[in-house]
Amino acid sequence: MKPDPAQSCRGHLPSTMTHTSPESYLVWALVTSVLFTFLVYHMWSFDRFQCLRWNTGPTPGTFKRVMTYCYLLSVPLIMTYAIGFTVIKYRRGLMEFEGAIMPTPYIFWPENERRAIFPLMLTFAVAWSLEMITHLEELCFWLFLVNSCPQNWFQSRYFRAWIVGSCVAIIYMPMLTIWSRSDPLKCEAWTFLGGSLGSLTLTLSFSPVLWSFPTFLAGLKEEGVDIATIIRLTKFHELNTIRIVFRYVFVVPLVILGADGVRPHKHINESMLWTDFLTMIAAFGCCISSALTLVIFFPRSVETEIAAKEAARERRRSRSIASIAPDSARFSDYSNGKDMVPPSAKPYNFLASEDGHGVASPNPAHTGWTYDTSQELQMQQLPPLRPNRSVKPSTRRDLENENTYSSGVHPMVHNFTSPIQLYDGGKAPTMLEFTQH
Structure with a gap:
């Protein structure tokens, strides 16, 4: 005999998935949709989605692309998880259970909706693992930057630690969800616990970096670092501080x-008030911290964007003038019965002078000067400049060691713009680079 769903859950209240109301998932769906919209707008304003291409930029690097895709994929995955459960929750609605009104437990859902629980939870687990990869990279990079390690980032122990931690994150989160998939309630609980403990560990590890960063900035001022670098790092420090606060709001x-x-025995999950309250504030913490991560990874420069727009407008104006001016000149000469080629556009008359050098005689309309080509011929007869190859070319590591200041400040500090713009020498792409072509 098939068991009665009501009898199977009588005597106890199911945990998080049951008590999480449709309204709480609706909040998750709304804030993640707003985050995704902001992501699309920001990436379009940043470089017209050029950063999504694998071979974009002068020296594209695999590390930068991996970090870009890890972060950008996590946002739509979380949005898919939130929207999926929102649709299911509102379809099932509420029910009366032992004198209380509660969201319909999953055991009363149709078979097709019960089968959607595991894919949605696995989507959330993968998104969370990608989020932890992003957070771990930032932690390792800022530790590398604050400690002013003399070696290259890709040769440092912090980079190796990020590789090992990323492999662990991308494996253990999906495996935890797969391991507990037989019980949807336990699957959700273990996914929440495993992901939040990992993120909480990274967030706690990042707090000492924030605490020591003002001392790091003071040391840069004593070393005579330019004020533009100090301002840029101070802005990133403030954004990181706000972001860490909202990451606590997300994971706790x-x-x-x-x-x-x-x-x-459940205590918090049996209260709809506390379950919805904690779920909703976690949604705001997740999306606000992710939005700040987007701003830090892909920092926009309003001054550069305005200059790029003005340069593009000036080029369009120049092309329009260049296309209109010759046509008007030819039309004017044609209407007067003259040659269709304007006098200013006629070639020079090269005459042979007494010393054998060519002399350019300008058009009669432009008198008073001549152009002697003898100097140009003498310049062409000069021996070509040849590079000095007596010095042995420096390797990449020699150049990095040469650029390392004796004060202990890493060269990356002076041109830092983003934690993932490392392969390009710390220079983030600008709108001007994409609008000049």
């Missing part, structure tokens, strides 16, 4: 829900 509520969900 999910730690509480996950830890309570894996226990035999």
Whole structure:
């Protein structure tokens, strides 16, 4: 006999997935949709989506592309998870259970909607693992920058630590969801607990970096670093501080829900008030911190964008003038019965002078000067300039060591613009580079 769903859950209230109301998932869907919209607008304003191409930029690097795709893929994956459960929750609605009104438990869902639980949870787990890869890279990079390591980033122990940690994150989060997929309630609880503990560890590790960063900036001022670099690093420090605060807002509520969900007796998850409250503030913390990550990874320069727009407008004006002016001149000469070629456009008359050198005689309309080509011929007869090859070419590591200041400040500090713009020498692409072509 097929078990009665009502009898199977009588005597206890199911955990997070049941008590999470449709309204809480609607908040997740709305804020993630706003985040995705902001992402599209920001990437279009940044470089017209050129950063999404694998071979964009003068020296594209695999590291930069991996970081770009890890972050940009996490946002639509989280949005898919939120919208999917929002649709299911509102389809099932609420029900009365032992005298209380609660969201319909998953055991009362149709078979097709129950089958959608695991794919949506796996989507959320993959998105969270990509998010942790992004957070771990930032932690390792800022530790590398603050400690002013003399070696290259890709040869440092911080880069190797990021590789190992990224492999762990991309494996353990999906595996945790797959391992607990037999029980949807435990699957959600373990996914929340595993992901939030990993993110909480990274967030706690980032806090000492924020604490020591003002001392790092003071040291740069004593070393005589230019004020533009100090201002740029100060702005990143403030953005990181705000972002870390909202990352705590994101992970702490999910730690509480996950830890309570894996226990035999639930306390938080049996209260719809606390479940919805923690879920909603976690949604705001996740999306605000992700939006700040986007601004830090792809920093826009309003001054550069305005200059690019003005340069593009000036080029269009110049092309329009150049296309109109010759046509008007030819039309004017043609209407007067003259040659269709204007006098200013006629070639010079090269005459042979007594010394054998060519002398350019301008058009009669432009008198008073001649152009002697003898100097140009003498310049052409000069021996060509040849590079000095007596010096042994320096390797990349020699150049980096040569550019390392004796003060201990890493050269990357002076041209830093983004934690992922490392292969390009710290220079982020600008709108001017994309509008000049």
